[in-house]
Amino acid sequence: MNNHYDLPTDDWKLTCKLLPNYKILSSHEFKRLLSKTIPTDHYQIQQWLANTEMLQFSQQLAIFMCTSFQLKIEEDYWYYIDNLNMPVVTWLSEVSKDVTEKNSINWDHSKTKLNIQYQQNLIRNKLQRLEINLYNYLQRYSSNVKMNDDKMSFEQWMNIIYNALFVLMQNDLHRFNTNFEQKKILFTYDIHDAHLVKSFYDLNPIEEQVYSTQQIWRSKLRACEKVISQQKKRWSRSNQVMVKGITPGNRSITNMKQNEFDNDGNDQKNQLLYMECFPPSMRAIIQARLDNIEQRAQQIIKFIHASSQGQRSIPFL
Known part of the structure; x- marks a missing residue:
């Protein structure tokens, strides 16, 4: 069982290392x-x-x-x-x-x-x-x-x-195949993500709106990256414990607290203030991308969980 999780990558030098x-x-x-x-x-x-x-x-x-x-x-x-x-x-x-x-x-x-x-x-x-x-x-x-x-x-x-x-x-070839299956799943999130950014720019936002929106999105991304990093460390520690013959308590992905994906209190207050300055159409797009960023992070955490549990991927033939 692997004691770490490698994110799906388009870097062939890394991907080919998964080949026998x-x-x-x-x-x-x-x-x-x-x-x-x-x-x-x-x-x-x-x-x-x-x-x-x-x-x-x-x-x-x-x-x-x-x-x-x-x-x-x-x-x-x-x-x-x-x-x-x-x-x-x-x-x-x-x-x-x-x-x-x-x-x-x-x-x-x-x-x-x-x-x-x-x-x-x-x-x-x-x-x-x-x-x-x-x-x-x-x-x-x-x-x-x-x-x-x-x-x-x-x-x-x-x-x-x-x-x-x-x-x-x-x-x-299990890990090699899993890498491509996971890339396909994440690619759909990335396509939707880019579509939302384009939709925002199609509304011709002014410079201040662009800057504020970028800050809101970046803050959410940092929060999600932090949760992913914590999950990787958590499952790595769990695997190390299992190698020693001890079964750790299992925490369901669906039971994760919502605030784990949220920013700290000050950032959230500032974001709410920023959002009030946008027209409804822009707010809807901004929120939709925040949701998509979080859903993508949740999907990666599911990958981490599946990797740690040694689950098999979809058959490839």
Whole structure:
């Protein structure tokens, strides 16, 4: 069980660290991992992997399958992003980064329509090349590999090994898949967040209104970031206690006190004074974004809770 929680990230250098690397595994370690995936097939898998040639074949097949599953997870992510209705993306691509920074908009400027399509084509081409290479690899081995058991065909052995590799991939790619599932969820909040900021600017606020609104939003963000940080530390301590064999008291996310997401008393009073100076249409947008910021923070805390409890993500195939 992890004793910390890493937020979903678009930084590939960080994300790729969640991928298993079967190339660097020793043959002995790979054999041990694969043999224990399906207990009912343990003996047959060990028989298969006792042959050095078959062991090398299986390890290379694991590399092919891992890359394929990885690309399909990424493909699903970009397909999801592409199918969202994102007229606000046009606005985000037109405004300067200064606007997104001052309004604390969580946005990756690489997510343009053109770049999304580029990523989709790139992944599609990689999958096509991988499928051709995998087909050629299987064809070559199906005719050359020598079976240990004449009673079982190559196809029957392949079914056993494939099922074991499938289970292995699900386990080893769990965190990688979870990262993308969580990014999809948070992306919907970020899209709505940017839409609310755009709606506010569409009302042509004066400079004083813009500055006050930015202060209100920034204050709420700081309060939510503080709660998230506290939750990460709290669950980290809980996990450390559980490792020692003690079960800590569990605190429900839904029972968290509302004031944990609120700013301190002075900030709240100032915000209420600021809000009175805005027309109703602006107040509604300001409040809607405050709610969205809090809901996003609550969602992240749910991720932290799920990670600490060792819950599994949605199956990715």
